[in-house]
Amino acid sequence: MNDIWTMMWKESKDLLFQGGWRASIRPLLLIGIMGIYLPLQFGLQWLALSPIELFVILWIPFSVIISFIGDAIAGERERHTLETLLASRISDRAILLGKVVVTVGYAWGMALGGLLLGLILVNLFRGNGGGWMFYHPFDLFLEALALSLLTCLLGASAGVLVSLRTSTVRQAQQILGIGTVVLVFGGISALQALPANFVASLTYSQFLLLVMAVIAVLDAILLGVSLVSFRRSRLILS
Amino acid sequence: MPEPIIHIEHLSRFFGTVKAVDDLSLEVPAGIVFGFLGPNGAGKTTTIHLLLGLLEPTTGQARILGFDTRTQADAIRARSGALLEFAGLYERMSAQDNLDFYGRIYQMPAPDRRARIKELLTHLELWDRRRDQVSTWSRGMKQKLAVARTLLHHPPLVFLDEPTAGFDPIAAAALREDLASLVAREGVTVFLTTHNLTEAEKLCAQVGVIRQGKLVTVGAPDELRARTGGPQAEIVGRGFTEQMLATLRERPEVAHAELHNSHLLLELRGESKMGPLVGLLVQAGAEVEEVRRGKASLEDVFLTLMEEEQR
Numbered sequence: 001m002n003d004i005w006t007m008m009w010k011e012s013k014d015l016l017f018q019g020g021w022r023a024s025i026r027p028l029l030l031i032g033i034m035g036i037y038l039p040l041q042f043g044l045q046w047l048a049l050s051p052i053e054l055f056v057i058l059w060i061p062f063s064v065i066i067s068f069i070g071d072a073i074a075g076e077r078e079r080h081t082l083e084t085l086l087a088s089r090i091s092d093r094a095i096l097l098g099k100v101v102v103t104v105g106y107a108w109g110m111a112l113g114g115l116l117l118g119l120i121l122v123n124l125f126r127g128n129g130g131g132w133m134f135y136h137p138f139d140l141f142l143e144a145l146a147l148s149l150l151t152c153l154l155g156a157s158a159g160v161l162v163s164l165r166t167s168t169v170r171q172a173q174q175i176l177g178i179g180t181v182v183l184v185f186g187g188i189s190a191l192q193a194l195p196a197n198f199v200a201s202l203t204y205s206q207f208l209l210l211v212m213a214v215i216a217v218l219d220a221i222l223l224g225v226s227l228v229s230f231r232r233s234r235l236i237l238s
Numbered sequence: 239m240p241e242p243i244i245h246i247e248h249l250s251r252f253f254g255t256v257k258a259v260d261d262l263s264l265e266v267p268a269g270i271v272f273g274f275l276g277p278n279g280a281g282k283t284t285t286i287h288l289l290l291g292l293l294e295p296t297t298g299q300a301r302i303l304g305f306d307t308r309t310q311a312d313a314i315r316a317r318s319g320a321l322l323e324f325a326g327l328y329e330r331m332s333a334q335d336n337l338d339f340y341g342r343i344y345q346m347p348a349p350d351r352r353a354r355i356k357e358l359l360t361h362l363e364l365w366d367r368r369r370d371q372v373s374t375w376s377r378g379m380k381q382k383l384a385v386a387r388t389l390l391h392h393p394p395l396v397f398l399d400e401p402t403a404g405f406d407p408i409a410a411a412a413l414r415e416d417l418a419s420l421v422a423r424e425g426v427t428v429f430l431t432t433h434n435l436t437e438a439e440k441l442c443a444q445v446g447v448i449r450q451g452k453l454v455t456v457g458a459p460d461e462l463r464a465r466t467g468g469p470q471a472e473i474v475g476r477g478f479t480e481q482m483l484a485t486l487r488e489r490p491e492v493a494h495a496e497l498h499n500s501h502l503l504l505e506l507r508g509e510s511k512m513g514p515l516v517g518l519l520v521q522a523g524a525e526v527e528e529v530r531r532g533k534a535s536l537e538d539v540f541l542t543l544m545e546e547e548q549r
Binding site for chain 2: 002003006009010013014079080081083084085086087088089090091232233236237
């Protein structure tokens with residue numbers, strides 16, 4: 001566990017928060033869209049979790065993950081730091097999980113920050129008095145957050161697997177870009193392939209739970225394959 | 239007798255038909271700088287990768303610090319330091335954070351880590367710039383920082399893979415000096431690969447020469463000199479003839495004699511006196527201006543070994 005913390009410490013310093021003031025623009029921009037621009041546009045409707053909002057909650061953190069995670073191993077390889085890391089005592093699992101956790105935490109944390117800011121702004125600006133309003137229905141809000149976390153994990157697990165097998169960050173990002181398109185259309189096709197009466201029998205909440213279960217299984221498979229694929233002898237030769 | 243810190247038996251690593259390391263057997267005692275010499279592509283880096291357990295050997299085995307490289311690689315990596323082909327520094331992080339990260343990896347408690355970082359950076363005259371991003375540093379400074387990282391957790395053994403490769407002579411000499419002083423101070427065993435023979439000569443108590451994956455020879459630099467050629471002498475003057483050369487070659491103390499321009503080069507057997515040889519030349523009519531004695535450099539030894547292997 002200590003090793004994972006160590007890796008997370010390094011990742012947060014190296015990947016996300018270094019590079020001067022410009023590095024802070026990216027998260028601020030996204031939090032600004034999710035927490036200021038969209039809530040002010042939608043007003044009270046923002047708290048009612050419309051399909052657009054659900055899409056934003058899922059898509060923005062996922063796209064952040066996809067743009068960052070390609071750097072995980074391919075970036076270390078490109079910057080010639082991987083060999084030294086592999087020659088140290090840190091475990092394979094710690095390297096991999098440390099990178100996944102920080103990237104997921106960064107993207108998902110940004111989404112949470114945006115939602116919290118949006119909640120505060122909408123309540124401050126709604127102007128008609130009354131009590132404090134929260135996202136509703138609340139169970140849907142929780143499901144949307146969980147689904148967002150699982151899609152982040154899906155992007156990170158797939159990304160780290162791609163990053164293990166590519167020699168440059170650019171190559172990893174290209175594959176992940178194409179993979180995202182395949183995933184979206186594959187997901188839509190899979191949903192269309194489900195029997196219509198089965199889908200119609202599900203409540204919105206049950207439908208989300210079903211999607212979450214499928215994504216959770218995919219997460220576990222991809223993360224497992226990444227852990228198995230992380231072989232020092234192969235990485236040192238790549 | 240204490241177990242050698244590195245014990246290699248018939249170690250081989252093949253990549254397809256290429257024999258990167260071929261039946262290597264070697265022992266390195268504790269507390270010395272061992273130079274692993276060889277031309278580019280000789281198998282030096284692959285050997286380090288095998289010893290760190292980063293690559294599986296095709297055949298043979300190696301024990302490092304008493305641990306088997308196949309089954310106990312984690313234990314080896316926990317107890318050794320490595321500066322490999324690249325410095326391996328995180329350029330967007332500060333020097334202090336780079337060392338701090340590796341200190342955390344090696345599970346050093348925070349106060350020890352801080353004290354050790356200060357000690358090493360001060361010794362290497364980098365302390366004042368510890369908070370700078372590494373990307374702003376010169377190549378020499380980065381390499382010094384990488385050396386500090388290698389020694390950070392007090393490992394009993396460090397692997398240095400061509401630490402001065404690509405440096406200009408002044409920077410290389412400065413880094414060598416820092417390396418020598420640190421190694422002496424820390425008392426670690428160093429496995430140093432290099433194709434820089436001056437470096438090996440200055441730093442190493444023992445050297446092994448590798449060519450095309452095979453160990454050609456191993457021993458102290460002086461032993462190698464003795465094995466591949468005795469003491470040398472150079473006689474500068476005029477009037478040297480083939481007849482004089484023939485006479486010199488018949489002398490028991492002369493192993494080899496040849497004429498280069500007006501320089502007579504002799505390879506001697508043992509610590510022979512030069513007086514009788516010079517006397518012979520003068521008597522035969524040569525005009526001797528200067529006599530210089532010297533030992534074969536490690537470079538001469540290395541080139542001789544490479545030529546012998548090629549034959």
